[in-house]
Amino acid sequence: MEAPIENPQQFSNSGNRDLPDTWWTSFDDPALHSIIERSLENNLSLAANQQGFLAAMAVVKREKSFLIPDISAEARSGISRPEPDFAGGENTQIGLSASYEVDLWGRIRAGIEAEEYRAQASYYDYQAAAISISAETALTYYRLVAARQQLQLAENQIQTNEEITRLIRARFTGGQIRAVDILRQEQLLQNTREQKVIYETDIEILKNQLALLLAKPAQNELMVKTDSFPRLPELPQTGLPLELVRRRPDVKQAYNLVLAADRDMAVAIRNKYPRLSLNLQGQARSNNFNNIFNDWAYTLSGNLFAPLITGGRLKAEVSRTEAVKEQVLLQYGQTVLTSFREVEDALIREEKQKERIQILEDRLELSQKTIRQLRTEFLNGLSEYLDVLLALGEQQQLQRDLITARQNLIEIRISLYRALAGGLELEEVEEPQFN
Template sequence: MVLSGLMQFSSPDCNRLSMTKVMTKLHLRLLPVVAVVFLAACASQQQPPQPPIEPPAEFTRTGQPVVPDSWWTSFDDEQLDSLVTRALEDNLGLRASYQRLRQARAVADRQRAGLFPSLDATAGAERQETDTTNTDTFSAGLSARYEVDLWGRVQSLSEAESLRASATLADYQAAAISLSGEIANTWFQLVEQRAQLALAESQLETNENVLTVIESRFAMGQNNSADVLRQRQLVSASRERLSNIEGEAGVLRHQLAVLLGQSPGQGVLPEDDTLPALPPLPETGVPAELVQRRPDLQQAWRVVQAADRDLAAAISNRFPRFSIEASINSQANDAGDLFDNWLATLAGNLLVPLVDGGERRAEVRRSEAVLGELVQEYGQAVLVAIREVEDALVREQQQRRRLRSLDEQSQLADTTYRQLRNQYLNGAVSYIDVLTALQDRQDLQRTILNTRQQLLTTRVALYRALAGSIESATPMENNEA
């Protein structure tokens, strides 16, 4: 049902009746209807959503240094710092994420415009020609429209889009953290492959030297041909390993180039083959701080709040709407007389929903279900975030123990190989014992390098799980109009 009040008055009327009196008469006409529906406004208010879980009091382990927003600087690796800085500026995926942020902000501004009156201006000129006369007609006017937000529907919709824009900003910051983590992991893998390449070259040289010794002893009849064949097989396997490492390093270089916003094979990457030392264990804080700090959790909660505002708007949509329209129009045959005669119109419209087949009520139920779904998803995201921190702490502790064990095994394997090699040269043991010891020693050397890289990757996972927003990840934010 639509109730409207309309008043028209020309310029002589305005001399006798002020705009205030016109509005007073209009409001008096609509006052009984507004008074009836005003009490229903309280029904559009609902309790704000509450998180579905209570985080634990503390994490199982913690350290001393505080994780900075630029967490990668904790590794004290200038090459890594340079790569992450370049990626945050040039990565195309992150740039696309920033454009999504601009879209969300524009949508929020567009929705916020509904809180203010709209004003349109019109102008026209028309000529009518007959056989005997020509008639010119000029017109001009202003029209304004404003919806009085009785139940907060327009305000709720505006707040929902603003919260979604905030969620998109948090999503952009989470993407920046994810990108920095990918850069760090790819860089550490590339450095490890370069170190593996240097180690493989050294092992190949060792195996070739041993082969020279075996062939010399075979020439003097002190070895059989099987010993020579076994060592040649080991040398061939060492050469194959070199080729495999070079191929893997090439793939990692291509991955890193794409993360930096470059075509694979173009650009210059740092030439470093030394893995950095593992920094001290950082301070993990408490889970409640993590929930407030992590951008992905902030994004999830902003989405929940936006859904709550959508629900408020759906509830408010079931109640009447009141809007005001005003216009001023003038028409004359001469442009100089355009505003000598004008007509002003003021109208108030009240839209009262009566029968809609349950459409608005169904929309309220749907909005409630959407809100409930997002609240549960937020709770799941919090649990996963806490688990990621705990998993990283457990894995790092386990890998530290493994690395210590591998170092001990490597020292023992080195001693065993040297002793067996001397005994073999003295004819006390067979060559197969020496070959086995040599392979064990070289396998342990490669495993230690890989474990050190995995330990760094685990620390990256911990930093990412603890990281807050990267403030420098929005380089264009201050330039927004």
């Protein structure tokens, strides 16, 4: 079944490097690789998805059992007083019975196929969850790296601002600076101290988030030593949009749900047809355990059931399943369109983010030159300290903005990898193979 969408055009950009299923290895960051592996092994949400898949596989086995006759055994024993009893005995009875529905119209097999497609969809949901967990772990990890960089920068800025405060206080005693300039410098110093508190808070919260992804209590200390961003890898090969449809597990999950809904509709249609079932019973009865196997009775019967008047119930069920099929087909189309958009958005954002980082770097360089010039003019009495203060505040903000921009660039690349990623082959769960 095809998605109800127009044929997509090629993506706006593409690299030449193949993207591995373990996409995080592209960053060449051993610490990141280790922590993602731990999250995939320990994350409780992912483990819950795994159990959901196992439950779906059990449902498939349950539905397949309807193709096999049901066989049951029965044993009864009773004592009647006085002897012989009023009915002439028969107080011990054993027997076997078998029942089997002949799948004349393929109703049972259609139900099995529906559950097989759902199990396949559950497997792809598990893979999609693994990709989400790995991406969330990487995002949290690099946000922690950024917060540490920001904290180190804040500490350096505090030291710089404290030194400048001492310097201008000394100049104030010589009458070379106004008291208001000291207050403004103190305000800038307090602002950087506030930034330090914010980043210290961010670091602790991000550690807790990382601990949750690793299925550890928030109080546990995590050893994350990396304090620098990796070099951004080359742009991966995006391929054609239709290749993305065949690769992404969330898209494949949505497609299998469409196929399952189609089989559900087939079951609903075939429920309107007659059903044929066969029953076989064998029994032995006796008043004496020693003679229980001497006399047997056998019964073979066939039952034909055909719904005649159901008040429109079966027809309504067909209409319901048909509507559900159309619903999941439209949802599948939406999932495909969303996958195209996520890739295209990430490509555009990365290109523009690189431009923004270059502009920030140029602005920071100009700001540093401006501060050096203003300091010289201030020391020579050619400019007010307010000009130096404003330039210093702008420079320190640019330094913080540059760290955030580099962090955002890494996050954009992670979102691109996530949008392009195929299924992760995890040892715990193998892809089901159905005939």
